[in-house]
Amino acid sequence: MKEITSQQQRVLDCIQIYLKKTGFPPTRADICRELGFKSPNSAETHLRALEKKGFISIESGTSRGISILNENESFKTDDEYPVIGLVAAGSPTLAQENIEKIVKCSKSLFGSSFDYFLKVRGLSMKDAGIMEDDIIAVKKTTDIKNGDIVIARIDDEVTVKFFNRKSSKIIELEPANEDFENIVIDLENEDLQIEGKSVGLFRRN
DSSP: OOOOOHHHHHHHHHHHHHHHHHSSOOOHHHHHHHHTOSOHHHHHHHHHHHHHTTSEEEOTTOTTOEEESSHHHHOOOOOEEEEEOSOOTTSOTTOGGGEEEEEEOOTTTTSSOOOEEEEOOSSTTGGGTOOTTOEEEEEOOSOOOTTOEEEEEETTEEEEEEEEEOSSSEEEEEOSSTTSOOEEEETTTSOEEEEEEEEEEEOOO
């Protein structure tokens, strides 16, 4: 069986998760919604590539005519990840009291390794396509660049924002919603901890 790209693996994993969750395969629109594709054509391109490589079959004339071939080879659920809900003030993000549940999914689901899922609270990132109760995959890392969506802890609160280092001493955490203001952090006088960055998103409907 031919190798597939990370994006094709994401689509394949999405199909498997959707099947387990609903009992039937996703439509192209479902795949776009789950993986953040802007056009059904993007989903179709990856689906046709997976079909050509022998991972799925596609039945013409029906929107849900997708079947996974060689299922045991194409998808493994050996990896467990915590889903973090509301983070209690003063507690570590991964503290037991913050974990809503444990889910199994492929570590290659988003084309990048990640460490846990975080449920989004509020609408401060809505213009970036991140809505209330969305689930983001978080990679714990210190390799943060301007423009990354980070999970930041300020005092006892955890927030999801765009990262922008203005200088060696000043960092701005920027929302994606004009109703919210930037959070300006003076590192000489304030404590800021970057816990990781977002590498993917799921939307629960």
